[in-house]
Amino acid sequence: MPAPADIEALIALMARLPGLGPRSARRAVLHLLKKRNLLLLPLADAMRDLAETARECVVCGNLGTADLCPVCADERRRNGQICVVEDVEDLWAMERSGAFRGRYHVLGGTLSALDGVGPEDLRIPRLEERIAEEGATEVILALGATVNGQMTAHYIADRLAGAGVQVTTLAQGVPMGGELDHLDEGTIGTALRARRAI
Numbered sequence: 418m419p420a421p422a423d424i425e426a427l428i429a430l431m432a433r434l435p436g437l438g439p440r441s442a443r444r445a446v447l448h449l450l451k452k453r454n455l456l457l458l459p460l461a462d463a464m465r466d467l468a469e470t471a472r473e474c475v476v477c478g479n480l481g482t483a484d485l486c487p488v489c490a491d492e493r494r495r496n497g498q499i500c501v502v503e504d505v506e507d508l509w510a511m512e513r514s515g516a517f518r519g520r521y522h523v524l525g526g527t528l529s530a531l532d533g534v535g536p537e538d539l540r541i542p543r544l545e546e547r548i549a550e551e552g553a554t555e556v557i558l559a560l561g562a563t564v565n566g567q568m569t570a571h572y573i574a575d576r577l578a579g580a581g582v583q584v585t586t587l588a589q590g591v592p593m594g595g596e597l598d599h600l601d602e603g604t605i606g607t608a609l610r611a612r613r614a615i
Contacts, residue, residue, distance in 0.1 A: 477523055493518075495520065499521065525538075527561070528568050541572075558573060570586055
């Protein structure tokens, strides 16, 4: 027997989330319903509040609840470096590492002819404005090692060629703890070309 229509509607909505299919969504909804006071009601309140207050940072495109995200609001992070990422989850991953102490720029995707995403659909013009406004000295292209990510990196590098800023990219190759026999040929080739003295 199917669940009531309103529960099925919630399951269908949950199933649209990344990483959740129909079965996982059904289990999650059933768990929420069983723990209504402990989980469902606080989750509903938090989601309603966030739906009303969430916004993009007016400078970098990060998500938060204020016009400026904490990174852009921190003047100590104004060190001349701008790290360009594809999306907010990439920015958050960089922040979790604690390795970067500059500012970010979220493109909102990568170039993709198949998906109809061109340069005008990304935040590349805003990046160029920021370089001039902030007196940036280095732009770090932290884009994925996919075809679209690399195409976007090359496009941005070409576009910034006359901007008087150093354009760098993240190193690519063998990951920490990686074994060669588990890596694809492209990763091994890139790692070999990017070798350095020890």
